[in-house]
Amino acid sequence: MIPPHRAIYDAAHLYELAFDFRDFAAEVRFLEDAFVSRRGRPLRSFLELAAGPARHAIELGARGIDVAALDLSPSMRNLALLRAAERGVSLDYTLGDMVAFARTPRVDLAANMLSSATYILSDERFVAHLRAVGAALVADGMYVIELPHPSGLEGRSTVQESWTVSRPAGVIDVSWSTGSTRGSISTCVARMNFRSPTGAVLEIEDEADERIFRVEEIERFAAASGCFTVEAVRGALREDTALDEPAAWRLVVILKKTAPVAARSTLE
Known part of the structure; x- marks a missing residue:
């Protein structure tokens, strides 16, 4: 599969610089706190999907969490492994498609950041993506998706x-x-x-x-996956920002794995 925006992602060092304005330490605090507050136990393992340079995975790995990443780009994988080594982090980075992948062991938390899920254009592929993620999570695992605000x-x-x-x-x-x-x-x-x-x-x-998504679409895809429900929706990578607040600038969806992945989805 040819990655979308391939020329951009092949220039991994430039992409890393382009998004260096993001506060990755604060973002992983949100991810970890979201998990701990809703599951009542420490976060022990994390998977970053469409990971690029895997800034979130590396940041969590530096906190002692077992971390993994997945992306289509060899350039991004090479850069991420270099950055992980510089931080003393063991990063399990796999080349693969976020719509169709399989991995073990299962993880507590997965995340898809920086609107990378917008490349999933069809309903069927989004449900397939959720089912692949569901199979990679533990029984009550969490999946956090950062998307553009639907006002777009x-x-x-x-x-x-x-x-x-x-x-x-x-x-x-x-x-x-x-x-x-x-x-x-x-x-x-x-x-x-x-x-x-x-x-x-x-x-x-x-x-x-x-593709820009509405909350209702994500809810429908979660139901069709047979393994997820929408647990919370936020308007930023902050627990105190609702989607309809003036300060909202993202659609952040927190999903809970509620059932094993069945043989077929309800869209099939």
């Missing part, structure tokens, strides 16, 4: 489509803009312009289709 379906964006990150390694200008739209699916054009301290310039552009 009404033409109201809650995020900046362009930004700049400056670090000693260089400066990168990034744009992630919406092109043509067909219902809930839009063609998103991603551009990165990197300038090194020596004056070298590298420009990369690619486009791919992405």
Whole structure:
């Protein structure tokens, strides 16, 4: 399978720089607290899906949690393993498709961050994805999905489509803009312009289709999977931000595994 936005993700070091503005330590605190508060036990194992450089997995691994990651990109895997080694973290990183994968041992918590699940365009593939995740979780495991806020379906964006990150390694200008739209699916054009301290310039552009989801769709997919229910919905990676609050800028869905994965989903 050819990864969407492949040119962007092949440039793993530039992608890492482009999203270095995110507070990964705070984000993994949210993930860990979400699990502990709802399950009443310590988080012991974690799987990051569509992981890219696996920043969340590595951060949790540095806290002593068993961590694993999955992504289609060999470039991202190579970078993630390098970063994990630098932090002294043992990272089990597998190349694979988040819609169809199998892994053991099972984990307490899985997460799909930075809107990576928007690449799953069809209902059937999203349900297949949930079933694959369900099979990778322990009996009462948790799955957290970070998605764009559904107000994007009404033409109201809650995020900046362009930004700049400056670090000693260089400066990168990034744009992630919406092109043509067909219902809930839009063609998103991603551009990165990197300038090194020596004056070298590298420009990369690619486009791919992405889908914005409503809460009701995720609830329907969870029910169709036969193994998940929606446990909570938030408007940011914060427990105190509801989806309908002015401060909401994401759709964060917390799912609970409630049953073993059956032979077939109700969509089949």
